Amino acid sequence: MSTSVMQRAAIIFVFLGAVAAASAGVWRYAYLQALDQLERQGRSDLALASDRLVGQLKRFGELAVFLADHPLSAELAQGNGAQAAEALFLDVADKSDALDVLFVDKNGRVVAAARGPAGTDLSQTDYVKRAGQGALGWGHGIAKPLTQRAFYYAAPSFGADRKVNGAVVVAAGMDGIEDAWRGGLRTVFFTDARGQVFVTNRSELVLWQRPPEGPGLVPPQGAAPAFDSYETGGHEIWQLGWGPYLPQDALHLVQDLPIIGLTGEVLVDVAPARQLAQLQATVVAALCLAFGALLFLATERRRTLARANAQLEDRVARRTTALSEINEALRQEVTDRKEAQTALAQAQAELVQASKLSALGKMSAGISHELNQPLMAIRSFAENAALFLERGKPDRATENLGRISDMSRRMGRIIKNLRAFSTQQSEPISRVDLNAVLVSAVEMIADRAAKMGASIEFDPLGHPVWVRGGEVRLGQVFVNLMTNALDAMTDAPTRILRVRVVEGESVKVAIADTGPGVSDPDKVFDPFYSTKEVGASEGMGLGLSISYGIMQSFGGEIRVRNDPTGAVFTVEIRPWVAQEAA
CATH class of the missing domain: 3.30.565.10 (Histidine kinase-like ATPase, C-terminal domain)
Structure with a gap:
C-alpha cells in the first residue's frame, strides 16, 4: 500500500470520527432544547389541570358554606329536623353531584346525612376539627361512612351566640371529577403529603404510593413494575414500565397546590424530543458526510485536473462563461423577487383597506340609521327647548339642551369610529x-x-x-x-x-x-x-x-x-x- 493511499485512509477515519462527535453534540443540544420546550408545555398543561381540579373542588366548598347558613342547620344543632334535613341533603347531593352531604354536631357526630348513616363519629378528622374552630376545613381520603375516595369541605354553623354549634360537611367524589378529564394526552396525577396518588386521569395509577427510598410510584398491592430515573440538563426523566397507556420515558414535573393540600405531577413523553434530536443529528451528519464526499471528490478531481491541465483549459474557460451568465441571471432573479415582494406588500395593504371599506359598505344602512336617529332627536329636543323657553320653563329647556349635547357626543363617537376604521394606516x-x-x-x-x-x-x-x-x-x-x-x-x-x-x-x-x-x-x-x-x-x-x-x-x-x-x-x-x- 502506497504512502498516499495510507494518508488518505487516515484522513477519512479522522473525518468520520469528527462527524460522529459533531452529530453527538448536535443530538445532545437539540435534545436538551426539546426538553426545555416540553417542560414549558408540560407546566402549562399541569397548571391548566391544577386550576381545573381546584375549580371543580371549590364549588363544593362554596356549597358547604351556603348550607351552613341554612335554617335547617340551626334546627339540626338543636336536635330537630333530621328527616327534613336528610331529604334536603339528598336533593342537594343529587343536583350537585356530591358524594355525600351531612351535618355533624359540635361533638363531631353525624346528625343527618344524604346517603351515609347517622351516628358516625368524625370528631377526629382534621376538617371537622378546623370547622369546630370557626374556619372552613378541608381534607381528603376514603369517604366515611362510605368507601370511596372523596375530598371534604366542612363549613362551621354558628348559633345565635356566634359560637360553633356544628358543621356542614360536603364530600366530593373523585370518580365523578376524574370522569370529566380521564384519558387526556398528558398523564397527570395529584399526590397528598404521604406521596399517595389521590386523583389522576389514568385509572391504573389510583392509590399508588411514593416509595420511601426515592422517586417513582409503587402499586398498593403486588410487585412494583420496572422503574428508573435520572437527570439530564436539569430535567428529571422517569423510565417506566407501567403499561401501554403511559409513556416509556417521561419528563417528570411537579407543582405544589397548598390550597387543597395536594401536589400536581405530570409525565410528558420525551419520545418526540428524542425523535427531533435524532432527526437534527442525522441531518448534520448527512450534511457533513455530503460535504466530506464533495471535498474528497474535489481533491481527487484537482489531482486529475493537475495532470490534464493543458487539455482542459478550453473547457474551464467555457464553464467560466456559463457561470458568469448564471450569476447574472441570479442577480436579475433577486431584483425581480424584491420587486415582487414590494408589490405583494402594497397589494396586502390595499386588500386590508378594501376589506375595511367592504365592511363599511355592509354597515352603511346601519350607519345611516345610527346618525339619522340622533339627528331627529336633536331636532325634536331643540324645538321643545324653544317652546319651554317661551313658556318660561328654563329648567326643562336646560334638560332638553343636555339631551342634545348627549346626542351630539354619540354622533361624534360614531363618526370617530368610522373615520378611524376606514383610514388606511399602519x-x-x-x-x-x-x-x-x-x-x-x-x-x-x-x-x-x-x-x-x-x-x-x-x-x-x-x-x-x-x-x-x-x-x-x-x-x-x-x-x-x-x-x-x-x-x-x-x-x-x-x-x-x-x-x-x-x-x-x-x-x-x-x-x-x-x-x-x-x-x-x-x-x-x-x-x-x-x-x-x-x-x-x-x-x-x-x-x-x-x-x-x-x-x-x-x-x-x-x-x-x-x-x-x-x-x-x-x-x-x-x-x-x-x-x-x-
Whole structure:
C-alpha cells in the first residue's frame, strides 16, 4: 500500500470520527432544547389541570358554606329536623353531584346525612376539627361512612351566640371529577403529603404510593413494575414500565397546590424530543458526510485536473462563461423577487383597506340609521327647548339642551369610529385599551345584528385592558370576526353573538355564534378559502387570512373550533407590560 493511499485512509477515519462527535453534540443540544420546550408545555398543561381540579373542588366548598347558613342547620344543632334535613341533603347531593352531604354536631357526630348513616363519629378528622374552630376545613381520603375516595369541605354553623354549634360537611367524589378529564394526552396525577396518588386521569395509577427510598410510584398491592430515573440538563426523566397507556420515558414535573393540600405531577413523553434530536443529528451528519464526499471528490478531481491541465483549459474557460451568465441571471432573479415582494406588500395593504371599506359598505344602512336617529332627536329636543323657553320653563329647556349635547357626543363617537376604521394606516405597536376597541366594534355591527334579529351578549369590563397592538387594526380584526359570525347565522333559527374577554398571562377574546360551525377549521385562515357561495359580492376568502396576519404582527394568534352551538373564534393577545414601554 502506497504512502498516499495510507494518508488518505487516515484522513477519512479522522473525518468520520469528527462527524460522529459533531452529530453527538448536535443530538445532545437539540435534545436538551426539546426538553426545555416540553417542560414549558408540560407546566402549562399541569397548571391548566391544577386550576381545573381546584375549580371543580371549590364549588363544593362554596356549597358547604351556603348550607351552613341554612335554617335547617340551626334546627339540626338543636336536635330537630333530621328527616327534613336528610331529604334536603339528598336533593342537594343529587343536583350537585356530591358524594355525600351531612351535618355533624359540635361533638363531631353525624346528625343527618344524604346517603351515609347517622351516628358516625368524625370528631377526629382534621376538617371537622378546623370547622369546630370557626374556619372552613378541608381534607381528603376514603369517604366515611362510605368507601370511596372523596375530598371534604366542612363549613362551621354558628348559633345565635356566634359560637360553633356544628358543621356542614360536603364530600366530593373523585370518580365523578376524574370522569370529566380521564384519558387526556398528558398523564397527570395529584399526590397528598404521604406521596399517595389521590386523583389522576389514568385509572391504573389510583392509590399508588411514593416509595420511601426515592422517586417513582409503587402499586398498593403486588410487585412494583420496572422503574428508573435520572437527570439530564436539569430535567428529571422517569423510565417506566407501567403499561401501554403511559409513556416509556417521561419528563417528570411537579407543582405544589397548598390550597387543597395536594401536589400536581405530570409525565410528558420525551419520545418526540428524542425523535427531533435524532432527526437534527442525522441531518448534520448527512450534511457533513455530503460535504466530506464533495471535498474528497474535489481533491481527487484537482489531482486529475493537475495532470490534464493543458487539455482542459478550453473547457474551464467555457464553464467560466456559463457561470458568469448564471450569476447574472441570479442577480436579475433577486431584483425581480424584491420587486415582487414590494408589490405583494402594497397589494396586502390595499386588500386590508378594501376589506375595511367592504365592511363599511355592509354597515352603511346601519350607519345611516345610527346618525339619522340622533339627528331627529336633536331636532325634536331643540324645538321643545324653544317652546319651554317661551313658556318660561328654563329648567326643562336646560334638560332638553343636555339631551342634545348627549346626542351630539354619540354622533361624534360614531363618526370617530368610522373615520378611524376606514383610514388606511399602519400604526406602530403601542398600548391599546382592548375594552374600548371591543365596545367600538360592537357599536359598528349592532344595527346590522338588530336588523337580522340577532342578539349580542357582551358585557364590557369595568376597567381598561391594555394590550400590545394598533387600535385601528385590532378594530378591523374584531369587526371582521363579528361580521363573519353574523353571516354564518343568516339561516340559523337562533341568532346569538357572544363576546367574552378572559384576562390572564395572555388576554383572550372569544367570539362565538350559533351558526352551523366551520366545516374545515384547518383551512379557514388560508387565503381565498371561503364557505360563501361562488360569485357572491362578499366572500373573497381574504378577511380571516388578513386578520390572522394582523394578529401575528402583534405577536398574537387566532384559533377556531366548533362547539355544540356553533363556531368559536379565540383571539389571543399579549398584554402590555411596563418593560415593553421602557
